[in-house]
Structures are given as structure tokens and as C-alpha cells.
Amino acid sequence: MNSFTSQPWFWPALGVIVGLPLALLLLNELHALLARRGSSYAKPVALLRNWVLPACAVYLLVAQLEQADVQATWSKIAATAFGFLIMLLLLSGANAALFGAARAGSWRERLPGIFIDMGRLVLIILGVGLLLSWVWGANIGGLIAAVGVTSIVIGLAVQTAVGPVIAGLLLLFEQPFRIGDWLDTSPAKGRVVEVNWRAAHIDTGNGIQIVPNAMLATGSFTNLSRAQGAAYQASATLAFGPDDPPGAVGAALMSVATGLPTRLGSLPAKVVALGEAKYKVSVPIASPADESRTKALLLHRAWYAAQRAGLHLDEASPDAETAKTYVESQLQRVAAGLGLGEDAVAAMAAHARQLLYAEGEIIQPVNSIPEAVGFITAGSVGLLVYAEDGRELSLGSIGVGDYIGGTSLTRQRMITGVVALTDTTIVSVPRDAMNAVVQNNARLARQIGEVIEMRRKGATDALAEAAAGVR
Template sequence: MADAFEDGWAWWVIGLAVGVPVILVVLTEIIGTLTRRGNPVAKPLRMLRNGVVPVGALFGLLAFAIQSPADQVWTRVVATVFGFLVILLVLSAFNVALFANAEKDSWRGRIPTIFVEIARLILVGVGLALLFSWVWDADVGGLFTALGVGSIVIGLALQNAVGGVISGLLLLFEQPFKIGDWLDAAGVKGRVVEVNWRAVHIETGGGIQIVPNSSLSGASFTNMSEPEGPYSAETPVKFSTDDPPHEVMSLLVAIADALPMKLPRERATVHYSGAGAYAVSIPVAGPADASRALSMYLSWLWYAARRRGFALDGDATDPLAEPQRLVEAMAAIAPTLHLRDDDIEAVTAGARLERYGVGETVLGSGIVPDEVRVVVSGRAVLAIEADGGRIEFASAEKGDIVGHTALTRERTQAVTIAGEVLTVVVLPLSTVDALIQSRPRLAGEIGEALELKRTLAAARLAELGIARNVIGER
């Protein structure tokens, strides 16, 4: 026994027998605490407890306690396993220290995972080479030379494919755009739905366009989603040079401001560049709303330009302007107004036809109408504006009157919107007043219709639990 202590191996045995269990118990308690807190340090400590410490204890027992010769195969095997585990532990610790708690916008947070994995693979390979050189006396110089030459040959053979991959990795690292952003790149405009090593997938509305990363990295492109804030949906429009510019600009702004996609606290702008050409800019929340806003804007503008007699795209032709169309419309609404054959010509003299696109405002709220409209075809929707939205409560179809409050000289409390393409006959207030004076029954019907709309509006608001003191309808 004295010889065992003199040689030192007994101390190693005692130290390992006592120290290893103590270390394992302490590490278990620390790991349990860190795991409950969600701390990423628990992962390398778990590797230390489950692998490094037990294998290290076995290596210490063989090399120092039993004093097995270093050239013994099983001693070298244990030393190799122990060294490999130490390499993994060091890499795991560095990974936790550098990347586990990295902020999203920091350079550490922007490094793609593939970069980290490649670097880890290279370090593991170098570490294993040095370990084999130290434990097994292996000559790794030739191996590094062969790998270097092989890498050059493979790189030259796959330079196009590798170039695309490298371009993709650089895009992932730099992150000039992210999933969901809208790009205008290489003649392709749309929303990014996928980014991988080789290409970017862009949804254009007509399918998925795949743009190689090499094309993006070698050319300029526009990220329409950056910077954050209002996005301008822009479109050129052209009118005849005979149309008064200021009146046209006023119409262009009015149509743009009525769009539901326009940002509430922003104003549309119009620039006149001469020769009947205008540039319209509409503030919307983002590129996703731009195409829908422009589609609705241009369709509304077509109807509005015809109603004002402006020549949009140089053409002011409107089929509704044909006299026969108005005669046919008056015949269609004659029962509503109780018109006799000898009345139609007189009423037609002051009337006109108007047409509205789907969603256009026919009559706004808070105004005293000076005209009355009668629906010829299509459908109008009546809605109360409340809590930043519109609450529909009634509709007007063929033969119904829009603008009842013109006769009572009251402000409208609801808004009338074209639910579908809507055609109406517009009658001056003086014409309708004259008809009412000679037709008491018409006056009674208009009064009943007005009261019915008020009742429907009040019932709808009560159903939704919204209080309103005054409810009117035009």
C-alpha cells in the first residue's frame, strides 16, 4: 500500500473515485437550474457532464492511475474519444457565447446558420487532424495537401454552381430583403415567398418567378418594402389638352382620396407635366395594396371622367350621352315618379344619365343634396359611417330614389355607394318639387321611404350596440 501512495497512482484512484461523483452532482444541479430558466449554457454543461467528465475520468484512470503505456491501443482510443469530446465542448461553448443570445439585428444574428455549420465542420476536421497527429503520430500534412488540391479541382469544375451558392449565402448574410418583402428585380416585380442557397422565389400574381441569386447579387434591384412607412402607388394618366388642368387635377385627387386603401391621414398628389399628361401618387400601407388601389382607382376614374365630360386617354365618348338612352331610362322610371306621357318630355329636358363604378360614392354623408337620383339599373348600398368603418343597412335598386333629404333640405346621415355598376337618372330639385306639388301621392311615398330608411338604420345600429342621436337618409 505504501508503494502505491509513493508511486502516486493511489491518489489518482481516490481523487477520481471521490471527485468525479461530486463534479457530476454539482453539474446536475447547475444544469437543472439553467434548464428551468431556459439558459442556453445548459447545453454545453450537459455535454460536459454526460461525455467529457466520464471519458476524461476513464482516460485519467488509464494514463495516471493504472499507468498504462501511452502506446497501448485502448489508451489511445480513449484519448482520441476524450479529445474529440473536448473539441465538441469548446465549439458548443463558443456557439452559445457568440450566437445563442445574439440580437436579431446584430451581425451575429444575421449570420446564416449554414455559415456557422460550415465553420464548425472545418474546425472539427482540423481538430481531429491535430488530435490524430498527437495521439497516433499520424502524418496529416499530406492529407491537407490532397484536400487543398482536390478543393481547387472541384471548385473549378463547379464554379458556376458554387458561385450561385456563394451568392445565396452572401444574400442571406447581408439580408437586403426578407420573406414577405416586395421586390422589383431583373424585370420581375412581386412578393418574396422563399429564399434559398440558389435562388429567390417571387410571387408575381401570375405565378412564382424564380430568380437566381447570381442575378440578384450581380445587378441592382429595388426593395419596395423598405424603408417602413407609407408606400406610393403611382400611375400616369393622360387627358385631352382641351380639359382644364386644374379641374382634372381636382378630379384626380378626389377619386384617389376616396379609395379605401389610401392611408387616412395622407393625401394623394398629382403633378401635371403638360400635353394632357398627369402623374398620380396614392399613399397606401405597402406594395401589397398598390396593385389593388391602382386597379380600383383607374376603373373609378373612367366612370368619373365620363360623368365630367373629360377625355380620359383622349376619348370622352360615353354611350349614356346618346339621347335615346335617356328616353329609355325615363320610360323605365316613369312609374316611380307617377309620370304621364305628356310629363315625360318636360322632365327629360332637365335630366341626365350618370354611371358609377363598383364601390364609388354616389352621395356622401353630411351634405344637403340639390339633386335627386333614381336607379335605372344596378344596385346602390346605403351605409352609416361609424367607428372608422361603414355599416350597411339598406339598398336601392331599380326604380328606387336616392337623395330623399334633398326634398326636406336636411343633411344626409348616411353614404350611398355603388354596390355594382350603377346607372341613375339625375333630376334637378326644382323638377322633383314641381312633381310633388302636382302629385300628393308621390310626396307621401317619398316621406314613407325616408322614414323607412331611418328605421332600418336605427335598427341596424341597435343590433350592433351603437348609439346614434340623429339618423337620416337622403
Template sequence: MITVSQQPWFWPVLAIVIGLPVLLLILTEIGTHLDRRQHAAGRIVRLVRNYVLPAGALLLLIDQVTRSVGSDDFTWTKIISTVFGFLVILAVLNSFNLVLFTNAEEGSWRKRIPSIFVDIARIVLIIAGLAVLFSTVWGANVAGLFTALGVTSVVIGLALQGAVGSIVSGLLLLFEQPFQLGDWLDTGGVRGRVVEVNWRAVHIDTGNGIQIVPNASLAGAAFTNLSRGGDYTVSAEVTFTTDDPPAQVVAMLRRIALGLPELVPDTMPTAVPIGGADYRLSFDIRGPSEEGAAVARLRTWLWYAARRQGLGLDGDTTDDYATAENTAAAVASVAPALRISSDRAREVLTGAQLERYAAGETVLRIGEVPDALRFVLRGRVRLGIPLPAGGQRPVSTVETGDYLGQTALTHEPLPSTAVAMTELAVLVLPVTDLDQVIGSQPQFARDLSDVIDRRRDEALQAEAQTTT
């Protein structure tokens, strides 16, 4: 007498009844753990848990039932075997994709492979796997199918040789990846930032629209990746008048460039005359994406700086702001702060001058000994101290009616840097004129002393916050 345990279906069924729930429970815990870590393997675990294992268990059960009843019709067994085999192929391909490409290190050949290559290889492997599966399960003759596909591929390849060659050369360019999204390219005829890369073309933002360059064109020609060469050098040509002293122009150009926020730290701009009244200024910035802002800021600051020094930028030596009438009105407006009358102010402040600064321009630097007192007529100024990592820590703000360069008379270095927050207009009072003011009104000297002490204390407090 044959017992139940001796039946051929007993152990397979027992394995399904006991093993399947245990495996499902284990895979559920593993999948939950991977999902919490946002790991890509969680998708593969869910595929195996929800589809591969149930299909395999169903295949085993139906096969045992078919054999136990002695039926010769294995159609359902073959159908489920086909589904199960297809699911196994998907799970294996996804596992290889995860191991080889999903977790690939930056810069490795696996990371550089375009996704379209991976997709094509996946489709080819799926077709090959299905062919083997149908040949094994259904006994199909797939040799003729592969022969037909081969002949068709040859015919299509010959008919589309030009188009396919262009696409392949473009795909090879993507595989090499000499540029990435955000890089700046100069192809000779097109210069701009890469905003999109696909299997057919590269989209370049030139600033005047999107230029679409076929990948095959880039693959067959030389181009320059402006973002792969480290620091990027900007050159700007400016014109003054032949009467302007070249040494003074060169010094002003270098000083203005040194204040640009786009300038690479610890680099020195260069300015040279290139003939006639023309000069070339060169400086390094962090990348070509900052070139437009840097050049625009440079030319804006040069306009103000040239007029402060009486230089003829672009041949223009006129300044309608720093006139005698405007200067006299400004002198009268600051007389109350100097504790003298307007008449006395016009009498002693003979060397007063008007100056303007652009927003963001440095008026006075920390450690500098000022040669004049600057009354703020219009605009706002931020006082700050430099931070070790770059930038400045704000100390205080100087408003209209206040003044800068408070240590001009004491010949002490300034405790903070003054940067214009908006367009700034100041009245410059030289030390010789201030001596006469203090000689007739000592109270102003005490006002200056109070301002010096207050701003020194504010700078020390900000410095202490920086070091803690």
C-alpha cells in the same frame, strides 16, 4: 481482506445503478416539459437522455470490466469511447446552435447568418472534433490528414476560383440580407416580388414568369428594394381631351384616388397637368404588391366618373347609356315610386339624368348634403358608417327600386356612406324637379320623411354598436 466496497469497480457501478435511472427520470420530465412548450431544447435533451448517457454508462462499465479481468485488449473500450465522444460533440454543437442561432432576435447578426454558413461551420467542427477524438482515443496521426486536406483545398480553390467566388459573393449577400421573401426588387432590368432565395440565385416573380437572378449579379450591382422605403408612391398617367377644363379633371382625379381602399390613410393624392391633354396622378399605397390592383381599380373608376361628368377620358366623349331614350324610360319606371303618372313624370322631371358607378365606388359620403335624389335602377348599394380603425360597419342595403340622397329636400347631412356593391345605374332627380313632384303629390313627401327617419335610426344603432 478487501470488502466489496473497497473494490475499484464498486463506486463506478454504484453510480451507474443509482445515478443513471435518476438522471434518466429527470431528463424525461425536463424533455416532456420542453415538448409541451414546443421548445427547441427538447431535441437536445432527448439526445442526451437516449444516447449520450447510455453510451457513457456502457463505456464506464466495459472499462471497469476490462480492467478487473486484467485484459490488455481495450478495443471495445476505444470503440465505445469513439461513439460516446461523437455523441458528445453532437450534443455540444446542437447546444451552441440553440443558444446562438435558434433563439436569435429578429434583425440581429445571428439571425441574418444564412443557414448554409451554419451547416458548413457545423461540418468543419465535427471533422475537427473527430480528428481530435481519433488522435486521443486511437493515437492516430491526423497531422498528415490535415496537411492533405489543406493542399487539396488550395488546388480545388484555384481550379474553381470563378465559380467559388460567385458563390461566396452570393452567400455574403444572403448574410447581409438587404431583402427578404415577399420584398419587391427593381434591379434595373427585372422588377418583381422575391419568391425564393437560395445559395446560388434569387427567384423573382415578375408577373410574366419567374426570373432567376444569380446572387453574384445582385451583389455586384445596384438594385432597389421597393418594400423597404415605407409607403410606396404610384404614378399613373391619363389622357383627356384639350376641351376638358383642367381644374375639373384634376378635381375628379383627386376625388377618385381618395376613395381607393389601397390609399394610405391621411395622405393626399396629387394630380397635375403634364402638357397637352395628359395628366399625372400620384398617390401613396402600403406597398408595391398593391400597385396592380390599385391602378386597375383607378382606371375602372375613372371610366365611370369621366362619363358622369362628360369628360373625354382617352379622347372618348361618347356615352351610349345616358341617352334621351334611356332617360325617358327610366323616368317612366320611377313614376310609381313618386306616386305620379308616367306622363306627369315626363312633364316635371326635365332635369333627370342617368349615371353609372363602378363596384366599390362611393356614391355619397356620410355628412354630405345631397343635391339630388338618386333612384337605383340596377345594382345594389351598401350603407355604412366609418370605423375608427378603418373600414365601415354595414348599416343596411339599398336594392333596385329604392333611392339614395333622401335628405336632398331637407338639406340635412346624410347619416351614412353609400358604396356601390355591384355596377350601379341610377336616375338622378335634382331638387328643383322634386319640388314640383311634391307640389302635385304631397304623399311622396311623407314617404321621404319615413325613409329619412328609418335610415337615421339604423345609422344610430350601428354607431352605438361601434362605440360599445
């Protein structure tokens, strides 16, 4: 073996047979990375890969002919070039036949590119060896043995580093996730933006987390984008007081979940009692990207819904005495603005309630019949109506000192809806109590009627303009 390796052509030939394919493999990966990032260095790397390195290899091989004991004739050189071209043609044809028209989801489509490159590397080594043997009559047995021994030594030396890489490559072959999928892993949770033979790049919203493929291959993770149901479910668990009626809790939470803007309109939300006064709310959403916002809105609005329903979310107890004092003080201000006396204030305050709404909550749906008149004491609300094509049309906003639900007195259906533009507080006076006040005050009855007609006209004009615009 020593006499064989001492030949002057041995190490240059070994460098070409082993080093050239490895260098081409690394440059191919580098070029792909630079191309994905739009780097200006991609073109020089491609030039180095396609022309400079192959030309250098050819020079090294031809230079050895001057020291070899074989006669380098033009026919042998031509046969070598022809054989090399045939080898490239066969490799290109095999690549086109096996992977050019691979069906989506098949093993050929899932096979990582690095496996294909490694296969080409082995075939190139065998092809060059056969050319040396057939054309130049070289004894390649010793060279193959030397390459085999060298591979074993290198493999043993780098097995700790190569093992995780192989595990990562097997993970890519299985393809449990793709670019654009949302993963929940131990080091990070986010959307996959890039996958290569070494690592997956996950956009967490606060930067890119680099997670080695080996870690994903040897650990467990959840692909949030491959939900088995009709949609991805954003879930949250809420705890109420043990004395809160389950029916009332379920109705309040269902109302909140149904009104969330991120919910898929065609799919229903779910509320499940878990026991021990805990309830799980599941909301169907379009993507895991909406999960964080959905849960934040759900928890935010659930507190307001619990306050309105007199429930004890997280065992918090609504302060009835404070609410009563607030209602009485605010109705004094309302009565002063409407020119009402103390008797009217007492009649309204006896049945009035303080209602809290979160920003974005629907206070009164379109085409509903209100059961009470609501006086806005904090925040602001928006009036809206829906066109025939489903578009939401804004009719403006009203704030502190205004009221909604005047049609409760006439028992008419509202063609407008009311939504909270900010966190809003409303003092709600039931229909019967308000009727008793209006019957004794003709001026207030006329004023409420004028407001009803004005808002109805505004809604009708907006719908007419929308219909005209569509035509």
C-alpha cells in the same frame, strides 16, 4: 508524395477528414429543407447525420490502427476520444458565444448558416489533424499538403459553378430582403416565401418562381416592402384630353383615389400633373399585395368619374347626344310610374344628367345634403349607415325604378349613405327643376316625404340596435 499517398491508411483518413464534414454539411441542409416542408424523411436524414456517418468514420479510423506501425493502447484511444469531445465542446461554446445571443440586424445575426458550417468544417479538419499528431505521433504535414493540393485542383475545376454560389452567400450575408418581403426582380415579382443558400423562392400569385441568389447578387431588384415613406404607394398614370381643365381632372381623380377601399385611411392620396395632359395618381396602401387590386380599381373607377365630369380619359369623348336621348327616354318611364305629365317630363329633362357609377363607389356620403334627386335606371345601390363604433350597417338595397336624394327638396342632411352595388346608371334631376315638378303635384310630394321618413326610421332603428348590442 507518391509514397505518402500509397500508405494504406491515407485514403480512408482523407475520406474521414474531408468527406465527413462535407457529408454532414450537405445532410444538414437537406434536413433543414425537409423539415421546412414537413417531410417524413426528415427524421431518417437526421439519424444518418447524427449517428450513422460519425459511427462509420470512427470505424474507418480504428480499422486503420491494425495496419499502422504505432501501438494502439487504451490510453491513446481514450485520449483521442477525450480530445474529440473537447473539440466538440469548444465548437459548441464558440457557437453559443458568437451567435446564440446575436442582436437583430448585427453581422452575427445576418451571417448565413452555411458560413458557420464551413467554419466548423475547417476547425474539425484542424482538430483531427492535431489529435493525430499529438496523440498518435503522426506526421500530418504531407497530409495537409495533399489536402491543399486537392482543394486547389477541385476549386479550379468547379470555379464556374462555385462562383455564383459564393455570390449568393454574400447576398444572404448582406440580407437586403427577408422572408415575407415583396421583391420586384427581372424574372419575377412577388412575395419571398423561402430563402436558402442557393435560391430565393418568390410567390408570384401564379406559382413559385425560383430565382438563384447569384442572379440577385449580380443584378438589380427592388424591395417593395422597404418603402421610405409612411406607406407603400400604388401608382398609375392616366392621360386626358389636352382641353380638359387640370383642376377638374385633379378633383375627379382625387375623389376616386380617396374612395378606394384599399387606401390607408390615415394617409392622403396624391394627384400630380406630369404635363402633356398626363396625371400620376398615388394611393397609400398597407402592402404591395394590394397594389394590383388598387390599380385595377383606380383605372376602372376613373373611367366612370371622367364620364360624370365630362372629361376625356385616354381622349375618349363622352357622347352628349346619346346621353341626352337616354335621359329623355328614361324620364318618360319615370314619369309614367309616378303619374306625371309631359310638362313635368320636359321640365326635368331640360336640366337632367346621366351619371355613371362603378361598383363600390359612394354615390351619396353619409351626413351630406344632396343637390339632386337621382332616379336609378340601371344597376342597384345599397343604403348604409355608420354606427358609433365605426361599423358599417346595411339598410338594404334598391334598384331600377327607385330614387335617392329626396332630402334635396327639404334641404335636410342625410343620415344614410348610398353606395353602388353594381355598375349603376342614374338620371340626376337638380333640386330646382324637381321642386317645380313637386309643387304642382301634391301626391308626388307626399310620396317623397313618406319615403324620406321610412328610410330615416330604418336608419334610426338600425343605429339603436347596434348601440344596444354594444352595451
